[in-house]
Amino acid sequence: MTGAPDRLLCSAEELAAEADRLLEFTRASAVEGGFGWLDNDGAVEERDLQLWITGRMTHVCALGHLLGKPGFLELVEHGVEALGENFHDDEFGGWYAAISPDGERPTGFAKEAYAHSFVILAASSAQLCQARGADDLLSDALAVHDHHFWDDAAGMTRESFSANWRSEEAYRGINANMHTVEAFLAAGDVTGDERLHHRAGRIVTRTIDGFARGNGWRIPEHFTPDWEPMLEHNRDDPAHPFRPYGSTIGHGLEWTRLTLATAASIGGPEWDWATPAAVALAERAIADGWAADGHDGFIYTTDWSGAPVTRARMHWVVTEALGAAWALHHVTGDARWPELFGQWWDYAKANLVDHERGSWHAELAPGNTPAAGTWSGKPDTYHAVQAMLLPRLPLTPSFASALAARPRS
Known part of the structure; x- marks a missing residue:
């Protein structure tokens, strides 16, 4: 099954046009030193440049x-140069979390697994473009992760360190591990290193077949260094952009796609659990999150009983819902998934796609009007672009590798 757009109740032309529109919005984010945070009109905000x-x-x-x-290609090489020079810590290795708006000096000194995963992803995709410096960047990024972040005993990634790597944060997080899975799948596809796929598999297995299954398919997000769940973490900061309290609806949907992609990448009967687990993850996220307060849209978070906590609608959650529906249709052939894809895409067009100023609104209030409680502006186009490409691609390999393998017209 190919996951072709007509099976997902929308036209190939419509998806391609929206991807093109998002890519044009992307161009303006290139600034000296990297890529900036875009505002609602697509201009770069005067703020520190973020590694992620x-x-x-x-x-x-x-x-x-x-x-x-x-x-x-020029923009790719601009990014590779920024990562290799402006963000790179030449003294201790790895990458600074943030640098000044002019790209000249570090302002965020932490070494974060979350942001480092996007260095691996960027380098993997850039290598497929044969961008200058991409090979060295990917080699360096994988070596840094292997040396500092990967915890082989736990089969998971550590969270963050001080700039000199001597002080480690007493916290483990599912968000960083989720994006490490994405990065490992992409890098494994590019390099042919099966070890990376199997590391992704270890993360997925522990997170989904372990933590999620054991918690009614609501994924615990926050952990002690010994991987004991901290279910009450950030109760006083429930709308945190990266570490919110409770069950994060969008992560249940994002892990759905990543679980199926990982299982397909590795294969074998030991992954027979993956499809029913992915269905259970998605069904829990939909039941808890979609129109939970009487308004269309996915809420951001719930408590551990499924009651709404943060009712804002984040754009990335809908993009991951589209990805989950696409992946589940690809694997199961169940007709309900293309129907839901069509329903959520119609919602996105009506509420999230900014037809006047470009890109998508990053956040909506519960009544589906633009808001900025957690996110301001339109920081990047990563989630939305990928969602628009998914129905045109196979489940595996990952995005860039799949595009690189397509015949050129």
Whole structure:
């Protein structure tokens, strides 16, 4: 089954046009030193440059180049140069979390697994574009992760360190591990190193077949260094952009796709649990999150009984819902998933896609009007671009590798 757009109740032309529109919005984010945080009109805000945004946007630009869009190879190489020079810590290795708006000096000194995962992803995608410096960047990024972040005994990634790597945060998080899975799948596809796929598999197995299954398919997000769940973590900061309290609806949907992609990448009877687990994850997220307060849209978080906590609608949650529906249709053939894909895409067009100023609103209030409680502006286009590409691609390999393998017209 190919997951073709007509099976998902929307036209190939419509999805391609929206991807093109998002890619054009992306161009303006390139600034001296990396990629900046875009405001509602697509102008770069005067704020520190973030490693995670520069990594994501380098990856997005690689997708643009692999789609044949003019000018995107130069943007990819701009991102690779920024990661290799401006963000890189030449003294201790790894990458600073943030640098000044002019790209000249570090301002965020932590070494974060979450942001480092996007360096791996960016470098993997850039290598497929044959961008200058991509090979060295990918080699360095994988070596840094292997040396500092990967915990082989736990089969998971550590969270963050001080700039000199001597002080480690007493916290473990599912968000960083989720994006490490994405990065390992992409890097494994590019390099042919099966070890990376199997590391992704270890993370997925412990997170989904272990933590999620044991918690009614609501994924615990926050843990002690010994991987004991901290279910009450950040109760006083429930709308945190990266570490919110409770069950994060969008992560249940994102892990659905990643679980199926990991299982397909590795294969074998030991992954027979993956499809029913992915269905259970998605069903729990939909039951808890969709229109939970009487308004269309996915809420951000719930408590551990499924009651709404943060009722804002984040754009990335809908994009991951689209990805989950696409992946589940691809694997199961169940007709309900394309129907839901169509329903959620209609919702996105009506409420999230900004037809006047470009890109998607990052956040909506419970009544589906633009809001900025957690997110301001339109920081990057990573989630939305990927969602628009998914129905045109196979489940595996990962985005850039799949585009690179397509015959050129």
